[in-house]
Amino acid sequence: MKVSKFKVLLYLKKSGLDKQGKAPIMGRITLNNSMAQFSCKLSCNPKLWNSRSGRLDGKSKEAVETNAKIERILLSVNSAVDNLIKRHLFKVAEILMIQYIHELMHSRMYSL
Numbered sequence: 041m042k043v044s045k046f047k048v049l050l051y052l053k054k055s056g057l058d059k060q061g062k063a064p065i066m067g068r069i070t071l072n073n074s075m076a077q078f079s080c081k082l083s084c085n086p087k088l089w090n091s092r093s094g095r096l097d098g099k100s101k102e103a104v105e106t107n108a109k110i111e112r113i114l115l116s117v118n119s120a121v122d123n124l125i126k127r128h129l130f131k132v133a134e135i136l137m138i139q140y141i142h143e144l145m146h147s148r149m150y151s152l
Contacts, residue, residue, distance in 0.1 A: 046071050048117050050094035050110065052086055061085065065110070069117065080113055082106055 047070045052063040062083040069076045084106050088096040095110060096103035 044072055046121060048114060050080065051091065052084070052089050054086060057086075058083060063089070065106075067113070067117075071121075080110070082109055 049068045049070070051066055051068070053066050054063050056064050058064075063086045065080040065082040065084060067078045067080055069078070084096055084102065088098060088100070088103055090097045095107050
């Protein structure tokens, strides 16, 4: 099976604002014709979110720290995809999610 389409999209779940007015950052992995969604376990002020780039705008402490965490998440997802392609296990996006969550649980991704 050939990987014809792979994409990671990050977006805000604006309907789920918390008490501070922050929206959770969600992710969607598309691999060929399958899709899996996940929570990045991050939230941000919706006014700072740039939906085109999937990052926060500006140089504020919140923007810099959140963007760094987003980069680590994307690197982890891309690494998982590369590993699965090498092992020819790229049939569904859910496999990516399992591996991503496993790596997330065994790393210190969120400690700065």
